[in-house]
Amino acid sequence: MALNSHSFRLAGRGSKPGDTVIDVGGVRIGGAMVVLMAGPCAVENEKQIIAAARGVRDAGAHILRGGAFKPRTSPYTFRGLGKEGLKLLALARKETGLPVVTEVMTPHDVGIVAEHSDILQVGSRNMQNFHLLEEVGRSRKPVLLKRGFAATIEEWLFAAEYILAQDNPNVMICERGIRTFETQTRNTLDLTAVALVRQLTHLPVIADPSHASGRRDLVPALALASIAAGAQGLLIEVHPDPDSALSDGHQSLSCEGFAAAVGQIERLAACLGRPLHPRLAETQTSWTR
Numbered sequence: 063m064a065l066n067s068h069s070f071r072l073a074g075r076g077s078k079p080g081d082t083v084i085d086v087g088g089v090r091i092g093g094a095m096v097v098l099m100a101g102p103c104a105v106e107n108e109k110q111i112i113a114a115a116r117g118v119r120d121a122g123a124h125i126l127r128g129g130a131f132k133p134r135t136s137p138y139t140f141r142g143l144g145k146e147g148l149k150l151l152a153l154a155r156k157e158t159g160l161p162v163v164t165e166v167m168t169p170h171d172v173g174i175v176a177e178h179s180d181i182l183q184v185g186s187r188n189m190q191n192f193h194l195l196e197e198v199g200r201s202r203k204p205v206l207l208k209r210g211f212a213a214t215i216e217e218w219l220f221a222a223e224y225i226l227a228q229d230n231p232n233v234m235i236c237e238r239g240i241r242t243f244e245t246q247t248r249n250t251l252d253l254t255a256v257a258l259v260r261q262l263t264h265l266p267v268i269a270d271p272s273h274a275s276g277r278r279d280l281v282p283a284l285a286l287a288s289i290a291a292g293a294q295g296l297l298i299e300v301h302p303d304p305d306s307a308l309s310d311g312h313q314s315l316s317c318e319g320f321a322a323a324v325g326q327i328e329r330l331a332a333c334l335g336r337p338l339h340p341r342l343a344e345t346q347t348s349w350t351r
């Protein structure tokens with residue numbers, strides 16, 4: 063049966079016709095303005111995360127991303143710095159004023175990740191980890207819920223419902239590509255889903271063109287297409303030296319590449335009447351100023 067705005071008790075537009083706007087340290091996510099979240103796949107060391115944070119901030123990003131707990135396909139690859147990575151993210155936030163989004167993988171870590179960050183990311187592989195969803199719900203922190211790479215739109219929005227049902231209204235959802243028959247790209251960016259969830263839910267909709275494509279040469283085009291389809295924000299991997307990245311370097315933009323993409327995004331967003339959110343230096347952030 064076709065989904066409609068009454069299919070989801072809390073996430074559906076049937077329960078709240080206007081868009082949800084989540085204020086994260088002065089950044090308003092989900093309104094008419096486009097928000098940019100950018101940074102490396104993983105926090106690797108102090109020098110790298112500070113360079114990334116400064117680079118993305120200077121290019122116009124509003125939120126810093128970076129993984130401390132990394133879900134990796136192979137257990138023999140870099141799996142993140144864990145708690146040390148969280149401390150470095152908090153340091154980068156202090157240095158730049160950018161709020162931080164980072165992944166939490168287990169219910170047990172929700173407290174410590176919440177202490178060091180501003181938005182809790184639930185990754186694609188954990189989209190239906192129902193105990194994790196309930197725990198991030200109970201934390202009342204803003205949550206970025208990525209779509210499972212094999213999840214239907216219905217399953218994805220019901221996952222959001224688990225978080226909302228814990229009395230946490232601060233949920234944003236992120237399309238990050240789904241697995242299809244195609245082998246030339248890591249995943250397939252489901253732009254149809256972006257347009258459809260904008261109709262179905264009042265929650266902010268973010269798109270991640272980096273994990274969707276797995277190729278840095280495709281990221282700017284998919285970022286633009288996501289905005290055109292209605293995404294209210296982008297999550298983009300950026301590394302000061304992508305070729306030396308410990309994870310996802312092939313899909314990461316350099317800081318210069320990101321700055322160039324932001325120029326294009328800014329022009330498109332203005333054309334669509336949904337301009338870029340003002341830069342952080344022009345807004346008030348609660349922890350630095």
Ligand code: PEP
Binds near residue numbers: 129133184187
């Ligand atoms: C990430 O954002 O680094 C990540 C692991 O994303 P996903 O869960 O979408 O694979």
Ligand code: MN
Binds near residue numbers: 273
């Ligand atoms: Mn990654």
